Amino acid sequence: MSGERILLKQGTVITMDDGLGDFDTADVLVRGEVIEAIGPDLGEPDARVVDARGMIVLPGFVDTHRHTWQASLRGIAADWTLGQYMTGLHLGLSALFEPEDTYAGNLLGAVEALDSGITTLLDWSHNVDTAEHSDAAVRALYDAGLRAVFAHGGGAGMYQVPSDVPHDADVRRVRDRYFSSADQLVTMAMAVRGPQFASLEVTEHDLRLARELGLPISMHVGDGEWGRSRPVTRLNKLGLLGPDITYVHCNTLADDELRDIADSGGTVSIAPDIEMQMGHGWPATGRLTRVGIRPSLSIDTCVSNSGHMFGTMQICLATQRAIDNEQPGASDRPAVSLSSRDVLSFATVEGARACGLDHKVGTLTPGKQADIVLLRTDNTALTPLNNPIGQVVYAAHPGLVDTVLVAGRVVKSGGRLHGDMEARARRLAVASRDALFARTRHTPTLSDARPGGTWQPAPLRTSEA
Numbered sequence: 001m002s003g004e005r006i007l008l009k010q011g012t013v014i015t016m017d018d019g020l021g022d023f024d025t026a027d028v029l030v031r032g033e034v035i036e037a038i039g040p041d042l043g044e045p046d047a048r049v050v051d052a053r054g055m056i057v058l059p060g061f062v063d064t065h066r067h068t069w070q071a072s073l074r075g076i077a078a079d080w081t082l083g084q085y086m087t088g089l090h091l092g093l094s095a096l097f098e099p100e101d102t103y104a105g106n107l108l109g110a111v112e113a114l115d116s117g118i119t120t121l122l123d124w125s126h127n128v129d130t131a132e133h134s135d136a137a138v139r140a141l142y143d144a145g146l147r148a149v150f151a152h153g154g155g156a157g158m159y160q161v162p163s164d165v166p167h168d169a170d171v172r173r174v175r176d177r178y179f180s181s182a183d184q185l186v187t188m189a190m191a192v193r194g195p196q197f198a199s200l201e202v203t204e205h206d207l208r209l210a211r212e213l214g215l216p217i218s219m220h221v222g223d224g225e226w227g228r229s230r231p232v233t234r235l236n237k238l239g240l241l242g243p244d245i246t247y248v249h250c251n252t253l254a255d256d257e258l259r260d261i262a263d264s265g266g267t268v269s270i271a272p273d274i275e276m277q278m279g280h281g282w283p284a285t286g287r288l289t290r291v292g293i294r295p296s297l298s299i300d301t302c303v304s305n306s307g308h309m310f311g312t313m314q315i316c317l318a319t320q321r322a323i324d325n326e327q328p329g330a331s332d333r334p335a336v337s338l339s340s341r342d343v344l345s346f347a348t349v350e351g352a353r354a355c356g357l358d359h360k361v362g363t364l365t366p367g368k369q370a371d372i373v374l375l376r377t378d379n380t381a382l383t384p385l386n387n388p389i390g391q392v393v394y395a396a397h398p399g400l401v402d403t404v405l406v407a408g409r410v411v412k413s414g415g416r417l418h419g420d421m422e423a424r425a426r427r428l429a430v431a432s433r434d435a436l437f438a439r440t441r442h443t444p445t446l447s448d449a450r451p452g453g454t455w456q457p458a459p460l461r462t463s464e465a
């Protein structure tokens with residue numbers, strides 16, 4: 001091992017590594033890209049010392065599904081239904097995106113993620129109509145400096161449901177141009193439509209293409225009415241399930257479909273906030289854990305909800321507890337079914353597993369990549385620190401993220417991201433937002449589009465989609 005050594009000195013260390021456990025006080029030694037050692041007192045090695053007293057040291061969060069390109073449109077769908085999101089955004093404003101808008105959205109979303117302690121982001125990129133759009137999306141992920149998985153999802157033209165258009169063949173060029181190795185900070189996956197949005201023949205084609213290219217697969221299933229069409233059963237009959245698929249949402253899948261996912265070794269990404277906001281159904285957290293699937297967590301889209309993992313963890317835990325507490329006899333239960341440690345594991349190690357990166361990140365383990373977050377506790381939100389994991393999940397927020405390391409590189413310290421990327425991301429996003437809404441003036445179907453919170457698009461009826 002070579003490279004600069006950094007010693008994170010005397011923090012409260014949550015490793016999420018069951019073999020190591022947690023430490024009230026410990027040192028974490030980083031060398032180059034990797035964690036070299038963790039222990040109560042590593043002495044005075046030749047290293048740059050970061051004073052971690054008063055900090056919680058934990059693995060960086062992993063967001064396993066985000067439509068990052070939408071970040072410049074944050075907030076506009078706060079009071080929209082799913083049907084309005086489809087007409088206003090997914091099949092509306094999306095058509096007005098030039099490659100520079102894709103770049104601006106991806107940069108803002110990725111920098112926002114990093115600023116809040118998300119060190120790995122799966123970018124579910126389904127508005128890349130041209131090669132230039134894909135190039136812009138990938139470039140923004142690299143420029144943001146976080147660990148990312150670019151999940152190529154084609155353009156909106158592939159989403160005329162039910163689509164008989166095969167996945168955009170440009171996926172092959174993107175892989176060859178940017179992702180010749182799986183051992184990079186940014187890697188690649190394929191975001192496929194699956195049987196809810198494409199015909200079964202096209203879905204089979206898309207999955208075979210992903211597997212031919214050696215790309216992991218992410219697919220929406222079980223969201224709202226679309227999800228009641230037994231998408232997993234139909235895939236299973238064709239022998240297409242596998243451990244290389246991450247199933248996104250899963251709210252309205254039948255229990256036997258969840259068992260089929262478990263039996264095939266597949267992983268799951270749930271987005272509790274968006275699922276309840278858009279009407280996908282109750283988060284499937286408890287139904288998944290009962291069949292042996294520990295889900296990962298995702299933000300999904302920032303056009304209505306927030307972009308950080310703290311809110312997502314809180315909503316995941318709160319909704320499952322509400323569901324549990326509605327069960328007969330709930331008041332006599334000896335213990336909760338889902339702990340704050342479970343939820344923190346969903347946001348870290350299970351996210352890494354869903355991205356196929358659990359050998360590299362997700363826990364603080366010597367030998368793994370040093371993707372690390374330090375949270376301040378010298379504030380009224382976290383003092384006194386009586387239950388570090390419980391308080392991280394229930395009481396922490398992005399404003400407490402003091403320091404962030406990605407692959408051993410300090411990208412944020414003292415509560416500020418290094419370099420000019422944050423200012424640049426914000427500047428480009430505002431310019432892109434202005435340009436997008438200016439273009440709506442020449443688009444009859446979007447003539448009433450405007451920022452400010454008063455635009456209410458006519459909804460697509462999702463039962464027809």
Ligand SMILES: [Zn+2]
Nearest residue numbers: 065124220300
């Ligand atoms: Zn999604």
